[in-house]
Amino acid sequence: MTARAAGYIGRFAPSPTGPLHSGSLVAALASWLDARAHGGLWLVRLEDVDFTRTRPGADRIIVQQLAQCGLQPDQPPLYQSQRSAQYQQALDALVQRQQAYPCACSRADILAELARKGRLPARGHEAVYPGTCRSGLRGRTPRSWRLRLPEDGGRPLRWTDRRLGEQAQVLSQEVGDFVLRRADGAWAYQLAVVVDDAAQGVTDVVRGEDLASSTARQIALQRALGLPTPRYLHTPLVCDASGRKLSKHEGAGAFVPGRHSVQQALAVLGLQVQGQTVAELLQRAVAAWRQRWVRVP
Ligand code: GLU
Numbered sequence: 001m002t003a004r005a006a007g008y009i010g011r012f013a014p015s016p017t018g019p020l021h022s023g024s025l026v027a028a029l030a031s032w033l034d035a036r037a038h039g040g041l042w043l044v045r046l047e048d049v050d051f052t053r054t055r056p057g058a059d060r061i062i063v064q065q066l067a068q069c070g071l072q073p074d075q076p077p078l079y080q081s082q083r084s085a086q087y088q089q090a091l092d093a094l095v096q097r098q099q100a101y102p103c104a105c106s107r108a109d110i111l112a113e114l115a116r117k118g119r120l121p122a123r124g125h126e127a128v129y130p131g132t133c134r135s136g137l138r139g140r141t142p143r144s145w146r147l148r149l150p151e152d153g154g155r156p157l158r159w160t161d162r163r164l165g166e167q168a169q170v171l172s173q174e175v176g177d178f179v180l181r182r183a184d185g186a187w188a189y190q191l192a193v194v195v196d197d198a199a200q201g202v203t204d205v206v207r208g209e210d211l212a213s214s215t216a217r218q219i220a221l222q223r224a225l226g227l228p229t230p231r232y233l234h235t236p237l238v239c240d241a242s243g244r245k246l247s248k249h250e251g252a253g254a255f256v257p258g259r260h261s262v263q264q265a266l267a268v269l270g271l272q273v274q275g276q277t278v279a280e281l282l283q284r285a286v287a288a289w290r291q292r293w294v295r296v297p
Contacts, residue, residue, distance in 0.1 A: 008040025016058035023238040031206035037290035044073040068257035070278040103133040104140035129176030143183035162233040169216035198227040209234040
C-alpha cells in the first residue's frame with residue numbers, strides 16, 4: 001500500500017525563529033512517528049509568515065538538525081512566505097461571505113474598550129476582542145482583518161484530542177473575533193495554518209500542547225472556509241525547572257541533535273526505547289508508537 005493509499009498525511013510546522021531545541025524536537029519526532037506508524041507521508045512546513053520573528057538561515061539549520069535526528073521529509077519543505085496569494089484568496093472568500101471584516105483597533109483601543117465594559121482580561125489571559133468594528137469602521141482607518149465568529153449562543157466548540165480527550169471552548173467568550181491579517185500586513189498564524197493544512201491534504205496534526213488552545217479557532221476557520229478538520233494529537237511540553245514551557249531561547253543552548261537528544265525526546269513521549277544508533281532508536285520507537293497510538297480497525 002502506498003502512503004497516499006493509507007490516507008495519512010502528517011506534518012511538522014516549525015517557525016524558523018531560531019534553531020530546533022529539545023522541546024520542538026519532541027513535536028517533530030511525535031509527528032514523524034505517527035506518520036511512519038500509519039504508513040503515511042511526513043511533510044515539513046516552514047512557518048515564516050511572521051517576518052518580525054523569522055531569523056534568516058534558521059530554516060536551513062532546522063532541516064539539517066531534523067536530518068541529524070533521522071527525520072527526513074517526504075517532500076521538499078513548503079515555505080509560508082511564498083503562499084501569500086493563497087492566504088489572500090482565503091481572506092477574499094471570507095470577506096465576500098461577510099465572514100471577515102476590517103478592524104481599526106490598536107491594542108490600546110481594545111484594552112480601553114474592555115476597561116470601559118469592565119471586561120479587562122485577568123492576568124495571563126488573552127484580551128477578548130470586544131467586537132468594536134463588527135458593524136463597521138465608522139470612518140476609522142482599517143488596520144487588520146478579523147474573522148466574524150458565527151453566533152454560538154455561548155455554546156462551546158467541541159473537539160477531541162487523541163491524547164487529551166474531549167476539549168471545548170466558547171470562542172465568543174474566550175477569544176472573540178480573531179485576527180486573520182495583522183496591522184503590519186503579516187498573515188496570522190491561524191489563517192496560514194488552516195489554509196496550508198488543507199492545501200497539503202494533512203489528515204493528522206501532531207504538535208506541542210501549547211497549541212491545543214488554538215485548535216478551536218482553527219476548526220472555526222476550517223468551517224468558515226468549508227475545509228475538512230484533521231485529527232489532532234497534542235504532545236507533552238518540555239518544561240524548565242520551574243515548570244514553564246521551554247522557550248527557544250532557553251532550550252537551544254545545550255541542544256545537540258543526534259542519538260542522545262532523540263532518546264530524551266522519546267522519553268518525554270513516554271517511549272523508553274534503547275538503541276545504539278539513531279536509526280535503531282527510531283525503528284524501535286515506530287513499533288512502540290504504533291502499539292500505543294495506532295488503532296487497528
Ligand atoms: N509554527 C508553529 C510553532 O512553531 C506550529 C504550528 C503548528 O504545528 O500548527 O509554534
